[in-house]
């Protein structure tokens with residue numbers, strides 16, 4: 001059997017990163033700016049530019065190409081939706097890229113790529129059912145079984161951030177109230193802080209020493225809501241491991257007090273699911289893309 005090459009491209013709002021894996025080991029990596037303000041055609045040219053560099057390294061006709069990008073391809077229209085690179089929303093991104101690169105391409109959102117990369121090469125390696133959680137600006141997730149992303153009939157598997165925690169709770173951009181995302185994402189936490197007249201970023205707030213009484217209350221509620229939301233996942237699918245990613249996943253209290261809060265809501269006297277920090281950091285997206 002010949003060598004196995006996989007090209008991964010992480011298409012973000014500010015940078016496009018590529019990696020070439022040879023038998024799952026990286027042999028090339030580079031990044032260029034997205035320059036999204038110059039529009040979709042320019043972004044496609046940038047993708048093509050970095051892809052050509054990757055191709056030179058592969059030097060074989062036998063390889064796969066995967067793309068990781070925020071948002072998702074709507075199953076009915078095949079158009080991109082919910083991307084934070086706004087000019088790409090409503091475009092037929094998948095077919096446009098395939099045409100530009102003249103090669104078939106798999107495309108998947110960043111939370112699913114994160115979960116796949118951590119399950120295959122990162123903190124979840126060796127576990128059958130891995131749930132990956134991203135706590136960043138928003139709150140996403142991905143569900144990987146035997147190193148395969150589980151998508152489901154509605155392609156929303158892992159969209160745990162929009163399950164309702166409190167029916168009359170905070171308003172969410174998705175049109176519902178009380179979504180998990182409005183409580184435990186960076187953006188959600190910042191909105192809550194603003195409503196209390198506190199002008200810290202989520203990260204500044206979480207890491208702030210000497211919190212006052214109100215701040216301690218908000219912080220404890222944050223950990224409590226983290227516990228409730230994660231316990232809902234465990235009660236539903238009981239994954240073998242949960243890997244945390246995104247900007248808020250560095251908070252060490254999630255892995256001590258946060259785990260105690262989960263225990264309160266898990267339907268089992270003792271819960272042993274490992275809740276762990278990711279291993280691949282910012283690289284999970286591009287690795288996940290290559291593994292698609």
Ligand SMILES: [Zn+2]
Pocket residue numbers: 161162172173174175176179181
């Ligand atoms: Zn929502």
